[in-house]
Amino acid sequence: xxxxxxxxxxxxxxxxxxxxxxxxxxxxxxxxxxxxxxxxxxxxxxxxxxxxxxxxxxxxxxxxxxxxxxxxxxxxxxxxxxxxxxxxxxxxxxxxxxxxxxxxxxxxxxxxxxxxxxxxxxxxxxxxxxxxxxxxxxxxxxxxxxxxxxxxxxxxxxxxxxxxx
Numbered sequence: 001x002x003x004x005x006x007x008x009x010x011x012x013x014x015x016x017x018x019x020x021x022x023x024x025x026x027x028x029x030x031x032x033x034x035x036x037x038x039x040x041x042x043x044x045x046x047x048x049x050x051x052x053x054x055x056x057x058x059x060x061x062x063x064x065x066x067x068x069x070x071x072x073x074x075x076x077x078x079x080x081x082x083x084x085x086x087x088x089x090x091x092x093x094x095x096x097x098x099x100x101x102x103x104x105x106x107x108x109x110x111x112x113x114x115x116x117x118x119x120x121x122x123x124x125x126x127x128x129x130x131x132x133x134x135x136x137x138x139x140x141x142x143x144x145x146x147x148x149x150x151x152x153x154x155x156x157x158x159x160x161x162x163x164x165x
Contacts, residue, residue: 024052025090025129030122030136032107033143035114042114044105044122044136045145048096052129057088057096059125062136066109068122073101082106090126099145116140 030046042065048057060068070085080101088103090096098104105122114120116138123133 025050025055025124025126025132027124027132027134029145030134031139031143031145032114032136033139033141034116035110038110038112040110040113042107042110044107045098045100046105046134046136047098048090048124050090050092050094050096052092054092055090055129056127057090057124058086058127060105060122061125062107062120062122064111064114064120065107066111067107069106069108070103071106072103087127114138 026049028047028049030044032042032044035042044060057070060070062068070088071082072085073080073082075081084106085103088096096103118138119135120138121133122136123131125131
């Protein structure tokens, strides 16, 4: 009986179209920092890996926010500014990193404050691959994503941990 159940599960997996080609888009490491109040916008960071044809990230949404949009932070006249972007290119072999100081997802009109340790769904829509829903983990303000710690300077100012200015 147990062998039949395993065989059925394996057969269903092989009959799933996404299983034939593998997942063309994989999203990893989705996180956001806590927010003090729902009136404050939240920012989501993550990495997109493309294992299929070149694609574009064209939209984002989440039930925890009235509006979600793609943005980029950049220096302009010695001031860090944020600007919305319509889409982001995704290419095979070149991970798209949404990280502090660069591309990110802005969540506005939060339904509630984001609390450390909580999670929420986020749907990313790609021009070719369609919708991919991931789970975002809310981290404390002091959180530094893996790989970022080595890039930070040694000053004692932890108020902006993880930010590249």
